[in-house]
Amino acid sequence: MELGSQKVLVTGATGFIGGHVVRTLLDVRHAAVRGLVRDPAKGQELAKYGVEIIRGDLSDFPSLQRAVAGCGTVVHAAAQVAAVPNHQIFEQSNRVGSENLMRAAAESGVARFVHLSSIAVFGLAASGEVTDASPRRPSGDPYCDTKFDAEEIVLNALRERRLPITILRPSAVYGPGSTHWSVIPLKRIKKGKMFLVDGGRGLLNYVYISNLVDAILLAAEDERAVGEAFIVNDGAIRWSEFLGAYARMAGKRKIPSVPLWAAKGWVHYRNFVATLRREASRVPPNSLGFLTGTAVYRQTHIEQKLGHRSRVNLAEGLRRTERWFRETGLLGIMKYEL
Numbered sequence: 001m002e003l004g005s006q007k008v009l010v011t012g013a014t015g016f017i018g019g020h021v022v023r024t025l026l027d028v029r030h031a032a033v034r035g036l037v038r039d040p041a042k043g044q045e046l047a048k049y050g051v052e053i054i055r056g057d058l059s060d061f062p063s064l065q066r067a068v069a070g071c072g073t074v075v076h077a078a079a080q081v082a083a084v085p086n087h088q089i090f091e092q093s094n095r096v097g098s099e100n101l102m103r104a105a106a107e108s109g110v111a112r113f114v115h116l117s118s119i120a121v122f123g124l125a126a127s128g129e130v131t132d133a134s135p136r137r138p139s140g141d142p143y144c145d146t147k148f149d150a151e152e153i154v155l156n157a158l159r160e161r162r163l164p165i166t167i168l169r170p171s172a173v174y175g176p177g178s179t180h181w182s183v184i185p186l187k188r189i190k191k192g193k194m195f196l197v198d199g200g201r202g203l204l205n206y207v208y209i210s211n212l213v214d215a216i217l218l219a220a221e222d223e224r225a226v227g228e229a230f231i232v233n234d235g236a237i238r239w240s241e242f243l244g245a246y247a248r249m250a251g252k253r254k255i256p257s258v259p260l261w262a263a264k265g266w267v268h269y270r271n272f273v274a275t276l277r278r279e280a281s282r283v284p285p286n287s288l289g290f291l292t293g294t295a296v297y298r299q300t301h302i303e304q305k306l307g308h309r310s311r312v313n314l315a316e317g318l319r320r321t322e323r324w325f326r327e328t329g330l331l332g333i334m335k336y337e338l
Contacts, residue, residue, distance in 0.1 A: 003221055006111075007032040009071040011058070011101065012078030013051065014042040016177045017116065017170075017212065021075055022051060024213050036067045036078070058097025064104035073112040073220050074105050079147070098150040106162045112226070113165045114219050115154050119205065119231060119297050120144035121169065125289025132169070132229050132301045141287060151229075158227055166219040167229035168212075171297055175209035175317060176324035185243055186330060190250045196257040200240025202292040207234045208317035211310040215302060222306050230302035234310045234317075239291060249322050249331055263288055 008025055012018035013035030025031040026049055034052040037043040043053040056063025058078060068074060076098065098115065105113050122130050124139040138145045157163050174181040188194040215232045219225040240255070247255050258266075267283045302308045312320070325331040 003029040003031045003073060003217065006072030007034055007052075007070055008073045008075065008220075009034045009036060009054075009067055010075045010077060011036045011067075012076075013037055013046060013053075014039075015077065016179060017173060017209070018075070018077035019046075019177065020209050020213050021077060021216055022046060023049075024217065026050065029217065034067065034071060036064075058100055061100050061104065064101050065107070068101075068104045068108040068110060071108070071110055073114070074101070074110050075114045075116070075216060075220065076101055077116045077216075079116070095146045095149040095153065099153045102154065102157050102163060102165075106157070111164060112220050113163045114216055115150075115165060115167050116216070117151050117154075117167050117169045117229075118144075118147045119169050119171045119233065121148045121151050122295075122297075124287050125293055126295040126297075127293055128295060130231070130295050130297045132231055155229075164226045166225040166227075168215060168219055169229065169231045170212050170215075171205035171207050171231070171233040173207055173209055173212055175321050178209065178321075181206070182246075182321055182325075183330065186246050186250060186325065189243065189247050189252055189255060194243065194247075194255055196240055196243065196255050197263045197288060197291045198260045199257050200238055200243065200255070202239050202290075203236040203294050203296065204239050204242050205233050205236045205295070205297045206242065206314070207232055208310070208312045208314075208320075210312050210317075214311065215308050218302075218306050218308055224305055228301070228305060230305070230308075231297050231299045232302060232308075233297040233299045234312075234314065236296045237314065245318050249325065260288065260292060263291075 003025060008031050010018050010022050010033060013022050014037050022033055022035060025033050034054055035043055035046055036054050036056050038057050040053060040055050047053050054067045056067050102113065120143065121136045122134055123137045124141055124144055136148060136151065138148050151167060154165055154167055158165050172181045185194060211234055212232055215230065243255055267288065270283050322331065
């Protein structure tokens, strides 16, 4: 199904991933795009480029009915990612919101539904080689667990054949506009507030934003994607190397490291303080497994099933990211080289 011949709804249209999807749909596929936004003011820039803006919220079912009406494809990229004290916010956005959107899409009879999940559904402390056939599990982290719950809902919908759904499970998405995997690490490194754990020997699995967008559009257009779930991951690299690249961009020689035992002590201390203050936010004890683990996630399934290939390698992805850093003023004029 060609995306240029239909109207496509993108949730999270003003966010990092959703914004890149919208721009590619407009510039490359020449599709009619509708964006679901909570704050219309944030959608004004998209409206200038011809995006139809629908004000709504994933917890507001009538607004979702309006949003999906007349759309052939839905790309569900909205999610609560940033840490918040109230875990119910994760629940309402990631689990309940996904369920509401799927119900609205099913009632409207959309032809394709692409659900953006995460490799987080395999657990924070996964190990070894992970594929789409590997067991999924909760981990105690509100983001990871609500993404897991949302997948359960999606998989149930698949079994009931209510919707032609495809699930994508991206790893850490970096590149221009990435708050969590580009902007925040760079800012923390510049301020001297970034630390490696255990020398940064653990592995970070990463995907460049353009490679993920390629996978999203392929999943929306290729009939073979219906009913499938795909890991989307360019590769794995040591934390020390990935963050070290940002450090060199910022003109820093080295990122300090703390031993694993000290990091564990900080986690226990942070959770103890949160308990005393009656704060809902906790650091999952196994979260350090994410920083020290050696799991490698394989996107073999999407490569074999749909022929997807990552077009932008890490070196080029970092060059593009650095160029964006400089264009936005996050970095000075110093030239960065790998």
